[in-house]
Amino acid sequence: MSGRKNMMILTGLVLSVSVLAVSIATMLLTDYYNHTHMQMLGEICQKVIEKQPKAQQTILEVLKEYQYGQTNVPKENILLAYGYGPSYFGGSAVKYSGFFSAAGFLAGVLLFLITCMLWRQKENMRIKVLTEYLEKVNMGCCGVLLRTGEDDFSKLQDEIYKVVTELQQTRDAAVKAKNNFAENLYNIAHQIKTPITSISLSMQMMRENPSLQHLEQINRQLSRMTHLEEALLLLSRIDAGTLSLKQENVDVFTVLMLAADNLQEIFSRADVSVDILELGEMMIRADMEWTMEAIMNVLKDCMEHTPPGERVHCSYEQNPLYTQIRIWDTGAGFAKEDIPHLFERFYRGREMKGEGIGIGLALSKALIEAQNGTITARNLTNAGACFEIRFYSH
Known part of the structure; x- marks a missing residue:
């Protein structure tokens, strides 16, 4: 459709130029x-007057009568009766008439050729721009392909830009996935290496001096490996989108209480308690079990940084946009350089205590974000670290 439209425009342009050229040629030829x-009539009248001076007044009167349309023109030209034709008096006029006609035709053809050349030049320029853009893409240094006008190449340009953008995004995602895979593989190998080394040492020591202490050490390391395996499998299911998460109305206070109850033994050993403010019923759309799992990981992180005899505090609030849960401790807070990396997998801060593998907060972040939520961490003004979890209504 676009090609037909351009052909019609080009044809109309050529016809317009041709008509203009013919009009100008006709005007010049008429003049x-x-x-x-006028010159021929003047010469004839002059010759008549020279031969018949008395006929001057008669000639002038006839010319005036002819000018004002008072003369009865005979039906048959008298010159034809004497054998004279139009070509006898208009020889030079016919010659110049052919010249002007040929000039008008050549002008029309020339304008047509110039129009075609300009049109072809424009197409070549557009092809050159697209070709240079694709060459830059192949060299890996492409930018934005700017639109240069609406023409036959506009749709092609848009499709090329879409394909290139999608390929860039795919390439970036593949590079990122490759880097993440390599990093995760290194971290997993590092995490497995420690318990395997510990188990190997315990086995050697048991051969020399069997004791229950070595057996307990082996059990702890096996439990650690089992926990790592479960966490990695869960993260892989979240990444692949195969983890089934329910969407049901869940009371925030109930989730916090259940999470604290499941950690009661661990908190008791650390001599840390949990303070949960009861602020009434507030509902969120989430999966009870997995949301509780995410909050438990946050509570354990706060517990590890809370001095003995102190408390981990929990509160929550709701507005038309989201429901927010705040969990904070009374410890020394996060190191500034650790805050941007707290939710990265296998990251352990400088002040990290215990034998954690640095995957709990990453798991919490993945579970919360999979349920239309966010989690952030910051330091409080006075002291302590604070986690803010938001579940959005829409």
């Missing part, structure tokens, strides 16, 4: 004819 006839 030339008028001057030629």
